[in-house]
Amino acid sequence: MAPSALIPPGAGFAIPRLESVDGRPVPAEYRILQGERAAAQLALNLLDAGVLSGEDWGSSQGDPLAFLHQGLERWLDSNGREQIRQQFFVDVVLSTSLDRFSYRSGPCEENLATVFLTIEPDSAGYVVLGPTLRLLDQVHPRLPATFLHLFLGALNRWIRVYDYRDALDRLDRIREWYEGDPEAEQMELPNVDAAIPKSARRRPLGSRALEPVLDGCRSRQVQALVRKAQELERASRSAERPVVSDEQRESLMDCGEPVPALVAVFEERDAIEGAFDEEAQGMLEVTPEPNLIIPFDGKRVAGVASAFHCLATLCRTLTLASELISLMPGNRRGGNE
Incomplete structure (x- = not known):
């Protein structure tokens, strides 16, 4: 099954179509789609799990792949797609394979017991933290580090965020590569340490210590930022990140x-x-690799429900993060677009 875009406009499931030699579509009554029976079974289980709605069956003209397509697009719309796309650019892919080069037009019956939802960035979003940290630092010296802990911690549970720690790791790798090289001293490396504010290096406040700080804060903007970060952190813990088996990991x-x-x-x-x-x-x-892999048994309604609960948690996390970024001073709507 081809990618369904959670973010980029205009993208969606590419429903396969059998064409004649001269390129004209074959009439629908003569089409035979490989894996159609398995797709119908998966669609039925998604329907029983409350993921799909029977309203989409009529417009799908009895095509289970079209039914999956329309139903999943509707599900994404109802789980924050519009808000998420303001700051994030990721695709949701439903497939029976983790191999990028063998996505099938539909799930095959023999492997429907192992289906995957994967999350893959189309491009990276972009957030500037400095102005927010300076604002928070005016209220309490440990509030900036607390905000970073909540914001980055929540997102890193579900997606990969490139931040100052990645930049420092890269510098360490470069130094290891050139260790012993006489020309290493002539290399000009970015001064990442100088780019990290002192406020970001402080110890975050615990939840008990944070509440009195917020209660005594007169700035509505600061309260809104930190409360939204707390809500984001709670939402990110609504489900456990799925574990990928050793066998599935081998395919990557x-x-x-x-x-x-x-x-x-x-x-x-x-x-x-x-x-x-x-x-x-x-x-x-x-x-x-995908940012997130959610494996599930497509033959079991309970497995389907659990997988989409994880996906809903991701969507809620990204929705709140998008809302929070829009509140943070120094950030434009739409990330780095």
Whole structure:
């Protein structure tokens, strides 16, 4: 099954169509779609799990693949697609394979017991943290680190965020590569340490210590930012991130690490952004792993329901993160677009 875009406008399931030699469509009554019976079974289980709605069956003209397509698009719309797309650019893929080069037009009956929902960035979102941290620092010296802990921690449970820690790791790898090289001292490396505010290095406040700070804060803007970050953190814990089996992990052995779904910098064009730009040049040299893999048994309604509960948690997390980014000073609507 082809990608269904959670974010990019105009994208969606590519429903396969059998065509004649001269390129004209074969009449529907003569079409035979491989895996149609399995697609119908999966669609029925999604219907029983409350993911799909019977309203879409009539407009699908009895085609189970079209029914899946329309129903999943409706589900994404009802789970925050419009708000998410303001800051994030990710695709949701429903497939029976983790191999990027063998996505099928529909699930085959023999492997319907193992179906995957995967989350894959089309491009990286972008958030500037510095102005928000300076605002919070005026209220309490440990409030900026608390905000970072809530915001980045919640998102990193479900997607990959490239932040100052990734930039520091990259510098460490470069130093290891050139260790012992006499020309290493002549290399100019970005000063990532200088780009990290002191407020970000402090210890975050615990939940008990945070409440009195917020209760005594007169700034509605600060309260809105931190309360939204708390809501985001709670939402991200609504489900456990699924575990991929060793066998499933083996199919990803030739893949690279997941590409970031969000780049978090302290200031525009700072050393962290520079490190990402350098590292991004090689990120697609090999096919990257998805940011998130949700395996489930497509033959069991309970398995379907559990998988889409995880996906709903991701959608809720991204929705709240998108709302929060729009509240953060120094950020434009639509990320880095």
